[in-house]
Each structure stands twice: as C-alpha cells, then as structure tokens.
Amino acid sequence: MTWREEWRRVWAIVWKDLTTERRSKAGVNAVAFMGVLVLVLFGFALGPDTEALRRAAAGALWLAILFAGVLAFNRSYQLELDGGALESLLLYPGARWGIYVGKLIANFVFVLIVEVVVVPVALVLYQVTLPPAWPALVGVTVMGTIGFVTLGTFYSAMSSRSRAREVLLPLLLFPMLIPVLLASVEASTGLLAGDPMREAGAWVRLLGAFDIIFLVASLLAFEYVIEV
Amino acid sequence: MPDNMPFIIAAFGVTWAVLLGYAWRLHRVRAEAERRLREATNELSGGRT
Amino acid sequence: MGVSTADLSMAPAARARSRGTAVGIGVFALLALTQWYAISISVPDRDMGHLQKIMYVHVPAAWNMMIAYFVVAIFSLRYLWKGQERDDLLAAAAAESGAVLTGLLLVLGMIWAKPTWGIWWTWDARLTSSAVLFFMYVGYLILRAFVDDPDRRAQWSAAVGLLGALNVPIVYMSVRWWRTLHQVQSSPSTIDPSYTIGLRINAIAFLIVLIYFIRHRYDTAKMERAADVLHERAALSSRGGINA
Numbered sequence: 001m002t003w004r005e006e007w008r009r010v011w012a013i014v015w016k017d018l019t020t021e022r023r024s025k026a027g028v029n030a031v032a033f034m035g036v037l038v039l040v041l042f043g044f045a046l047g048p049d050t051e052a053l054r055r056a057a058a059g060a061l062w063l064a065i066l067f068a069g070v071l072a073f074n075r076s077y078q079l080e081l082d083g084g085a086l087e088s089l090l091l092y093p094g095a096r097w098g099i100y101v102g103k104l105i106a107n108f109v110f111v112l113i114v115e116v117v118v119v120p121v122a123l124v125l126y127q128v129t130l131p132p133a134w135p136a137l138v139g140v141t142v143m144g145t146i147g148f149v150t151l152g153t154f155y156s157a158m159s160s161r162s163r164a165r166e167v168l169l170p171l172l173l174f175p176m177l178i179p180v181l182l183a184s185v186e187a188s189t190g191l192l193a194g195d196p197m198r199e200a201g202a203w204v205r206l207l208g209a210f211d212i213i214f215l216v217a218s219l220l221a222f223e224y225v226i227e228v
Numbered sequence: 229m230p231d232n233m234p235f236i237i238a239a240f241g242v243t244w245a246v247l248l249g250y251a252w253r254l255h256r257v258r259a260e261a262e263r264r265l266r267e268a269t270n271e272l273s274g275g276r277t
Numbered sequence: 278m279g280v281s282t283a284d285l286s287m288a289p290a291a292r293a294r295s296r297g298t299a300v301g302i303g304v305f306a307l308l309a310l311t312q313w314y315a316i317s318i319s320v321p322d323r324d325m326g327h328l329q330k331i332m333y334v335h336v337p338a339a340w341n342m343m344i345a346y347f348v349v350a351i352f353s354l355r356y357l358w359k360g361q362e363r364d365d366l367l368a369a370a371a372a373e374s375g376a377v378l379t380g381l382l383l384v385l386g387m388i389w390a391k392p393t394w395g396i397w398w399t400w401d402a403r404l405t406s407s408a409v410l411f412f413m414y415v416g417y418l419i420l421r422a423f424v425d426d427p428d429r430r431a432q433w434s435a436a437v438g439l440l441g442a443l444n445v446p447i448v449y450m451s452v453r454w455w456r457t458l459h460q461v462q463s464s465p466s467t468i469d470p471s472y473t474i475g476l477r478i479n480a481i482a483f484l485i486v487l488i489y490f491i492r493h494r495y496d497t498a499k500m501e502r503a504a505d506v507l508h509e510r511a512a513l514s515s516r517g518g519i520n521a
Contacts, residue, residue: 154440155437158420158424158433158436158437161429162420162423162424163423163424163425164423168419168420168423171412171415171416171419172416172420172437174412175409175412175413175416175441175444176440176441176444178409178444178448178451179444179447179448179451182451182452182455183451186455202454206451206454210447210451213443213447217439217440217443218440221436221439221440224357224432224433224435224436225432225433225436227432228426228428228429228432228433232326232327232328232392233327235328235331235388235389235391235392236327236328236330236331238388239330239331239334239335239385239388239389240312240330240331240334242381242384242385242388243334243338243381243385246377246380246381246384247305247308247377247381247486248305250374250377250490251301251305251490254490254493254494254497255298255301257494257497258294258297258493258496258497258500259294261497261498261500261501261504262294262500264500264501264504264508265500265503265504265507267504268503268504268505268507268508268511269507271507271508271511272507272510272511272514
C-alpha cells in the first residue's frame with residue numbers, strides 16, 4: 001500500500017462520515033445546543049459579576065466544548081456499529097491507522113463546526129472583547145481541539161463498543177485531557193487579557209507538544225484497540 | 229502539640245482500615261472465585277460422565 | 278488453559294488459601310511492627326511535632342503507589358508485545374492495589390496537610406498528579422468491569438494503561454509549570470536524616486504488603502479465568518452432547 005492509497009482511504013472515511021452527518025444534521029445541532037446550554041449554566045453558577053465572568057470565560061468555554069464534544073465521539077463509531085459497517089471497514093486492505101485518522105479528521109471538522117456556534121455565544125454571554133491578537137486565539141482553539149479530538153477519537157473506539165458507553169467515555173477521556181485543557185485555558189486566558197505576563201507563547205508551544213505526543217501515542221495504540 | 233493527636237490517630241487508623249479492608253475484600257473475592265471454579269469443575273465432569 | 282483443571286481441584290486450593298491467610302497475617306504483623314518501631318524511635322520534629330509520624334504511612338504509600346504504577350505500565354507493554362494472558366492479569370492486579378494505595382495516599386495527604394498547612398487540599402503538582410493517577414486507575418478498572426470478552430478487555434486495558442502511564446508525568450510537569458507561573462507555596466520541609474531508617478523499613482513493609490496484594494489478586498484472577506474457561510467448555514459439551 002502506498003501512501004497515496006492510504007490517504008485516499010482516509011479521505012473516503014472522512015467524506016463518508018461528514019456526508020452522513022450533513023444529511024442528518026441532528027448531531028451537530030444537538031451537540032452545539034448542548035455547548036450553549038453548558039455556557040449558560042456556567043454563567044448562572046458564576047453569578048452576574050462581569051469581571052468574574054470575563055476571567056472565567058476561557059475555562060467555561062473549554063469545558064462547554066468538552067462536555068458537548070464528548071457526546072459526538074461515541075456517535076461516530078455508533079453509526080458504524082449500527083449498520084455492522086465496522087467489520088467491513090476492518091476487512092478492507094490497508095493499515096489500521098487510516099481508519100483512526102479518517103475518524104479523527106471527521107470528528108475534528110465536526111467539533112470545529114460546533115465551536116463556530118459555541119465560541120461567539122461565549123463571547124457574547126461572558127462579555128469578552130476580542131484582543132487585537134485574535135488570530136492567535138483562533139490558533140489556540142484549533143490546537144486545543146486537535147488534542148481533544150485526538151484523545152476523544154481514540155477512547156471512543158473502546159467506549160462505543162463496551163457496555164455503559166455513555167459513562168465510560170468521559171471517565172477515561174477527561175483525566176487524559178487535563179494537560180490539554182490546562183494549556184488551552186491558560187493560553188486563551190492569557191491572550192484574552194492581552195498577554196500581560198508574556199506566557200501565552202510558552203503555553204501554546206506546550207499545547208503543540210501535547211498534541212504531537214498524544215497523536216503519536218494514539219496512532220501507535222489504535223491498532224490494538226480496533227482489531228479486537 | 230496535643231491537639232494534633234486526632235490527625236495522627238486518623239492517619240494510622242485510615243491506613244489500617246484501608247489495607248485490612250482491601251485484604252478482606254481480596255479474601256472474599258478469592259472465596260468466590262474458588263466456589264465458581266469448583267462449580268465449573270463439577271459441571272464439566274458431570275457433563276462428561 | 279484446561280490442562281490445569283486437575284491441579285486446581287479442591288484440596289490444593291484450600292491449602293493454598295490457608296497458606297495465603299497465614300502469609301497475610303504475617304505481612305500485616307510486620308507492618309505493625311515496623312510502624313511501632315519507627316514511632317518509638319522518632320523524636321518530635323522541630324516544626325511539626327508528633328505530626329511527623331504521619332510520614333511513616335504517607336511516604337511509603339506514595340512510593341509504593343509509584344511502584345504499582347510502573348508495574349501496570351510494564352506489564353501492559355509486555356502484554357501488547359507478547360500477548361500472554363498472565364501479563365494482563367498481573368497488570369490488572371497491580372492496578373487494583375495501586376488504586377487502593379493512591380486513594381489511601383490522597384486521604385493521608387489531606388489528613389497531614391490540614392494541621393501543617395491549614396488546608397485540606399492545594400493544587401500542587403504532586404497532589405494533582407496523584408489525584409489524576411487515581412482517576413486513571415479507577416477508569417482502567419471500570420473499563421475492565423464493562424468489557425466482557427477477555428481478549429478485548431486485555432488489549433484495551435493495556436492500551437489504556439499505557440496511555441495513562443504516559444499521561445501522569447505530563448500532568449505533573451504541566452501542573453508544576455502552571456503553579457510556578459502563578460507562584461504559590463513550596464513543598465513541605467525536607468526530611469530529617471534521623472527519620473530515614475524508620476521511613477525505609479516502613480517503605481519495605483509497605484512494599485511487602487503491596488506484593489502480597491498483587492500476588493493474591495493475581496492468583497484469584499487466574500482462578501476466575503480458569504472458571505470462565507471451564508464454564509465455556511461445559512456449555513459447549515452439553516450443547517454438542519452427541520460427541521461426548
């Protein structure tokens with residue numbers, strides 16, 4: 001199998017997943033709504049004080065993305081399992097990592113679409129004014145999402161095929177996400193405040209390192225997870 | 229510092245409670261495993277004869 | 278697999294169990310002895326007074342939690358490499374003991390922190406990564422409980438165990454960085470050399486307890502697996518009764 005053929009398989013999986021999602025639409029809408037709901041709940045929990053809301057904005061936003069996104073990952077495999085399609089997917093020739101990367105990219109696009117809805121709502125609800133360096137903020141969001149989706153896609157390959165899948169995924173996933181969450185929240189909080197401590201850059205580099213470490217580890221381990 | 233005594237007693241008490249509690253659980257799990265194994269052995273030999 | 282059916286018949290099992298109980302009593306007697314020795318030789322600490330004695334349970338729990346964590350990582354890796362069931366069962370046994378020790382460690386840390394620092398909890402790197410390690414262990418055990426197929430359970434929990442093992446130092450480093458950037462308090466005072474003997478023998482006694490736990494759990498897990506295999510065979514032979 002050449003690289004070109006592998007990537008064609010990957011894109012086929014991405015295309016298939018996104019097409020299913022686009023046709024049904026129910027998934028994106030429900031998950032995005034869940035994210036907005038979590039934001040509103042955090043707003044109530046934190047109280048109406050504008051300053052407190054602004055300080056907590058990045059943390060609340062990331063938690064909203066996590067809680068909403070976790071609902072999406074199980075669906076990604078669930079759709080395959082319902083049609084008995086995972087077995088045939090595994091029967092196709094080619095490396096297993098292709099399946100993982102395909103699912104990963106599809107989930108990434110999915111979560112990005114959810115973020116397009118959730119992030120503006122967060123900006124409005126928490127009365128955040130965008131700093132001049134807002135493209136960096138977008139970059140941090142994308143990098144944090146990559147880390148989140150990398151681990152989410154990996155763990156949902158297990159949880160979706162076990163009993164009690166709704167409980168199992170967050171139990172396995174959230175402790176693993178702590179470094180990614182910490183780096184994303186710190187970097188975005190710093191950037192939102194205009195980076196007064198000049199530490200956001202360090203957090204961004206750290207976040208990039210986490211993304212790479214977890215991506216490589218998941219790629220290596222995925223074969224063992226999917227083949228049984 | 230006599231007022232720290234409750235903390236010291238609590239620390240050692242918790243340690244022993246946890247360790248002995250787990251040991252007791254292990255004992256029970258093992259008894260259960262032995263029972264299941266015995267049952268399975270009987271079942272198998274009963275099925276054969 | 279089924280070869281051991283005859284060896285696992287009842288008389289040796291009962292003997293092994295009574296021997297296991299005797300060993301257990303011995304192990305705990307040793308722990309009581311080392312604790313009593315350490316407490317009796319140690320003088321009150323200048324800063325902490327008698328509170329220092331919590332060190333004799335807290336620090337051994339921490340060290341042995343780390344050992345259990347390495348055992349899980351090593352045997353998970355070995356399982357993925359060689360695919361032998363016993364590595365999986367050993368990793369699972371170590372994870373269960375490790376979860377118990379980590380839970381104990383967290384409670385002991387709180388009991389110690391309250392009178393010394395005046396707080397039950399602080400977001401320090403060591404505390405936070407211990408808590409994360411505890412969640413990992415619990416997640417690992419819950420995953421095992423929710424997956425029935427033994428091969429699948431072994432593969433998955435090995436992968437989860439390895440990724441968890443990878444995650445703990447990362448959490449430690451990132452939390453340490455987080456805390457130093459925000460600069461709050463340092464770690465507790467360093468250990469006086471006169472306490473080290475008491476600490477070491479207690480750590481060894483704890484290690485023996487850990488080995489006893491892992492060994493006992495591993496033996497039990499082997500029995501559980503043997504029982505499962507026999508059950509399957511019994512079910513098969515009763516269904517295909519014509520051949521038997």
